[in-house]
Structures are given as structure tokens and as C-alpha cells.
Amino acid sequence: MAQNLMILRQQDLVSNPTTRLPVCLCLDVSGSMHGKPIEELRKGVQYFFEAIKSDEIARYSVELSIVVFQSNVTTILDFANIDRQRIPSLTASGLTSMGAGVELALDILEKRKSEYSAKGVDYYQPWMVLMTDGYPTDNTSNAINKVNRLGNNKKLTLFPVAIGNSADISILKEFSTMNQNAVLKVKSAQYFKDFFEWLSQSVAMVSQSIPGEKITAPNPRDFNLEIEL
């Protein structure tokens, strides 16, 4: 099975020459997300996947993966052709191992990049979306260092997203690779869909842009998002 998956991963890369944009959603599924938030989050993710699928260019260019963190961290969805990806259910419990989550996300992004390179497929530098509603319970300094090193070399774009009012904005700011270390804020679970709409439009713009060129993403404020500076 593992070998078969491996073959499929390679086949996608070999037969589709489109420049790829790897995106990893790094999601907080700790205990505090229990109930409505986790439900809405899953719906939002589902919506995001559908939006990518419906865009002719993004569908063949954007590649998605999901890492979740609670007491431990897991890759619940690895990179693959979007047509074959099923979004697993999310269950909220435990602590908030944000540092370990980000490091795992960085690892799988790095691995995908090396697969692109080996097969001779061009790529855009990866994106990571870090979403949390609380404070990290593990040490994040290592992850922050790695992210900033990549960010400074323009090898990673990380969008930190605070869910509600109790997220640790100061830590998220340290993770941010955006202008003025901006952090996006989704006011409450009901606005997840707006956020993912914004994300899919931004992703679609990148997949149609020139690698390395600055893109003007749609204004997050038009999508009921707040920007914390």
C-alpha cells in the first residue's frame, strides 16, 4: 500500500508539468476547539478544497496537506493529487503542541519540495497556514527560528491565523512572514468559510502568477477578517 501511494505520488509529478504551489494547513485541534469550532473548521477546510478544485489552474497547480496539533502532532493528509484526497474528520482534545506542529509541517513541505526537485518539476515557495485559538503548550522557539530563517530567504510564506479573541497573538506575530508581521484574525467559528474563501482566492492568484513576483492578494478585510498588526 505504502509503495503504491509512493508510485501515485511520483506519477502525478511526472505527468503534470505545471509549476506547483505546496500548501500546508497546520491546524490547532486541541481541547479548546471542541464542539462547534472544530465542526466549522472542518467545513471551512472542505470548502477550501472544493474551491481549489473548481479553479482550472489551481486544481493542477496547488497541492495541499494538513498537519494537526494537539498533545501530539500528526500529518492527517499528505500531499497528493487533490482528486484522490479525502479530508479526514477532525477531533479536538488535549494540549496545544504548536511548535512541534509547525516543525512537522515544515518537514513535509521540505520533503515535497525535494520530490519536485528530483522529478524536475518547478515549484513556487511553499505556503503554511497556522491556525490556533489558544496558547502553545510546548516550546516554539525552534519552530519560530526555522520559520524566520526560511521567511527571510523568501523560501516560505506563513499566514498565522488567530481564531477568536483568546489566541496568543504575540506568538503568532513571531511566526508571521507577512508585512509588519501581520496576523489574520477570524472573529469566530462562523467566519471560517470567509477565511478559506480568501485563502483560495489568494492561492489561485499565486498559481497564476510568476514565481518570485510579488502578488497582491485580495484584501482580507473584504472577507470579514481582521488584521492584527
Add this chain to the structure above:
Amino acid sequence: MNENTFEKLVEKDYKIFVDTSSLMQKDSENVFFRVIAPILYKHKKRLIVPKSVLNEISKHNYTNHPNIKLANNILNELGKYNLYGINSKFDEEFADNAITSQFHSLRLKYNLCLITNDNSYKKDGNLSQDILDLKKSRSSDGIKDIRVFFIKDNNLKEFMDNTQVKNFNKKKIFRLPTQPNKNDTQLNPKEIPTIGSIVTDNQGKKHKLLKQIGRTGGEGSVYLTNTNYICKIYKQEKVTLFRKEKIKRLITNNIKVKNICLPEFIVYNNRKEFVGYIMSQADGHEIKTSIFIPPLFKQKFPHWNRLHLAKVAFNILKKVEELHSYNIILGDINPSNILIKDENNIFFIDTDSFQIEEYPCSVGMVAYTKKERHGQRYENYLRDKDDDIFAVSVLVFQLMLPGKLPYSFSGGGSEKENMNPKNFPYKCYDGDGYTNAPDGQWIYIWSNLPRNLKLLFCKIFKKSEKILINELIKEMQNYIYQLNKGFQSTEVFPLTHKQINEEGKVLKNDFKELNCACGRKFAIPNKKVEEFKIKGWKLPTKCEVCRKIKDPDLKKCTKCNKQFKDKHNNLCQNCRGKNISCSSCYKTFFFSDGEKKFYDKKNLSYPKKCEECRNNKSNSNNTKAQPNISLGSILGSIFKW
């Protein structure tokens, strides 16, 4: 004479339209009753009066125009014999617009004729000329005939198109300055038209914006108008002096190239501020979302083979050549700006970005821009024809190897990083083989291309030398000829390298097709199959991609290129380690992780001295020289130190 011509047209079932002006001449009655009506009656045909013409006449009626009685009388009398019908398909405010619209859409189905007296050359854009111009506009292949008549001296006369002479004089070749004008300024119009707005073009014609086509781009939005044209309206901050100047020059120079959607009219808002331009509508699929993505290619052009691709490439090259002949530099040549209806009908869109004289093309894409231009802002320099030739060469390469960029190679990175002549991974008849060619069918495609075409690609991509557009056109023409004659394989994705027999002829399908467990087809040339048989070997069961997947964790050391297995490192254990200062000579020496492992395994303490000092010591113990290799010295240190 003209009467006879007209009768022939009626006989041949030309659809005959009349406009208001033809009904309101002093001699209109005479001509309609004496000439036109009998012919119609004889052949049982009717005139077509657009509803807008009737409306116009009734408006005149209201204001009591002296000749309006004439018009009404003519229609009354014709009506008695059922010699005209009303057509209300395009119920426009202005009759001229309605007629142009109707002709625009009907010209593909019917032979058309218009009787109008709107033919003064004094003002620009009379209806007669506009109607005849429809014959010359894009996709004129399938268009039937269009004729125009007018009433003069109690007779019916044909309006002859004499603009060819006029155009010839007007068509100017642009200058090619070397320095760009950098002083672009925003014009800040107060009002940006949107769906439902009415805009006015430079000839005073009104167009209503009906619906948006595609999504809003970086520069603005494109709308379909009620006049069957396409209108691009810029975003407010993109309405600049340069854009206006470029569009103006393109229009006044009167350059028309079939299927190049050049600006045809400047467009103003209600306050007479410049906001965009009008062009003809393109048709087809973007190259980017058809040929360049394999599943979409199959879906949109399911029956295409190499001949179609070669023709597309040829036609694109010819268009670029023609634009270059007017000194128009396209600038932003990329697969989203070219639409393919079929292999012979290819449309170029976003033409307002073309570089015209000192006004640069301010956009572009890295993969289609020469390396030496990287890092420069597009608006800060003027491109030359060679820049366009490079861009179109990349595009042609991608048509030949559908979607693959020339510099993508195994071991590469981002598009920009890859764009270096030394990275061109394909065989170039220069002694080098396929150095790091991307995995998959790409090398088979390359192998199957004609030699001269490959040499041209090598010249521009690997040697960074200039080539002429004419050279590419010639090779593409040869390729089409060879494909037509069956001298080359027409497979889009051939399964093997080019197979040539003893006489140097290309063999087609001379291979054994096999199925890999992964579902992919692969093939082995029959010559090889024979070899396998003679040697008594089994045929391979895995395709070339699966053969390479030995171990998913296997990777190449970034320093020595050796394959190794390690999740966390990019260097193999022999290239990883730390520098230690020698306790004897204080020189630093490298102690690799591989060596460390060996010491750990043997439960030995790590060396404190460098290899040289260690060797010296062992040499002094044993006069026999030790080979100066690391393993030797390690063994030496274990046994004699």
C-alpha cells in the same frame, strides 16, 4: 449597371437591409418605386427594415422633418405589396448600432446587403465603410459577402470600398526607440463604467456593457457589449497616460492582423474621460489551461496529435513575425495570452500591453524572460525583437513538450533558479547526454523531434545564442511537412526514443507496448526485445518511473551526489561531521559522521590527531608507507596506534 448588380444579389437571396438615410433622400421615392420594388416583386423577396429605423422615423415624424413624409410614404407603399419586414432582434437606441450589430452576427450565415446614404468620407466612420470593414475583420474565413448601395441621381449605386488605398497610405511602421518613456501618469477618471453602463467610443458610437467576461484581472475587467464587441475597462489606478497613448497609436496606425485582438476604438465614460478600449472578441481555450495541463489537453482537444501542435506553433510564430514587421514588440508572450480555437485559428489577447515605440510593456513572466533581463523591472527598459523571440521559443518548446519548461531539470528548484543555460537537460549533439532530464516521457519526446529543430532549441537555450524567428518558422514548416509525409511520429507522448532503421528512416510503432503495475504504459523497442530474447533475459515489468522508485527515503547527497537514506539530513554521512583541531599540529581536520559511526561500532575513542599526524606516527613505527586514504588511516589507527 448597378441595377443589374442589385438584381443579381436579390436573386441570390442576399438579405437586404435599409437604413433611415436611404429613405429620406429627395429621389428616394423614385428609386424605391421604380428600381427596387419591381425587382423585389419579381423575385418574391422583401426588404428588412430594422425596428430601430422605424423608431427613428417616428421620432423624426414627431419633430416634423421635411423628408419624413417621404420615408413614411415609401414604407406605406412597400407595405401594401408586402415588400418589407420588420426586424427587431437588436432593438437599439441608435439605428446605426443596430445595423452594425445585425451585420456582425448575420455575416457568418447570410450574404448581406445594405442600402444607406450614410457614406460621407468627411467624417470618420461612416456606416457604409463600417459595414464593409466587417468583411475584413478577424475570423473572416467563413464570412459571406457584404455589399452596400446608396441612392444618388435617381439611381441605385454601389458603394465601393476604397479604404484599401486609404489604409495603405495610413499604415505606418512604428519607430523602435532604445530608451523607454518612464513618466507615466495616472489620469484619475472620476467614473469607472461597469455592467449596465453606456460608454462612448472615439467615433461617437455608444456601447452598453452587458456582462463581464472572466474574472477581474490585475488591470481591469472585460465586458461583452450590445454591439457584439468586447470592451476592456481599466481599474481606476490603471487608467494612465501610457495606456491611452499606446491605444491611440495602435488605432491611428490602423494596423490590423487577423485574430490579433488589437484595440479598435478608445472608450470614454459619461464625462468623456478615457477608461478603456474596444476590441473584437477572441474565441478558444487558453494554451495554459488546455495544452499545457495533460488532463485538460485530453479534455479540450481529445483528437490532437503532433501535427496539430506543430501547426499551432507555426501559426503563433507567423503572427509574431507579422507584428514584428510593424515594429510591434509583444513583450508579455505567455500561455494565458494566447487562445486556441483550432490549430489554424489562434487569438492573441491583452494586446494593450504590447510595447509601442517608447511605451514599454510593463508586464511579463520570468519563464519567458531572458536571464540577463531578470531583476530589471519591465517598465524600466524597452524590449527588442530578440526578447520576443526568446519568449516565443519557450512557448514553442512547451508546445512540443506539452507544458514542460525548457529549464526544468531533475535536481532543480524554482522557475527562476532553473533558468540557466547550463541547466538545459536535453541532448544537444555536443557530446553531452541527457544531464538530469526530468523524469517521465520528456526525453522520448525530445528524441522524436527533428534534429534541426532540436539544434535551434539548443542554440537559444543552451548556448544562449540569438536565433531568427524565420529560422524557427522554417523548421516548424519542415516538421509539418515531415509529419504530413509520415517521416516523423505523430504521437504527442511517444513511448520510446526515436527508432531509426539502417537506411536512416524513422520507424513508427516499432516497439512492444507493456503495462506497468502502476497503470502506466511503457514500451521497449523491438530491437531491444530481440536482444533480451537472445540473452535469455526477462522483459522488464516496471515502467521507467517505477524502476527508479527503489526506496522512497533514498536521496542524493547535496555535496557528493551519492544516494543515501536519511530522513533528517541532506548530506550523506561522509559529507556530514565536524571539524576538529589536531592536538599535535593544530591543523583542523574533518571528522565525518560516517567515521564516528565506525568508531562507535568498534567502541573506540575518537581520534585527536589529524590524518597526517596519525600517519606519521604509524610510519615511524612501521617504515612501510600507508596509502593516504581515510579508510586506510582509520584501519591504521585501529591496529597500530
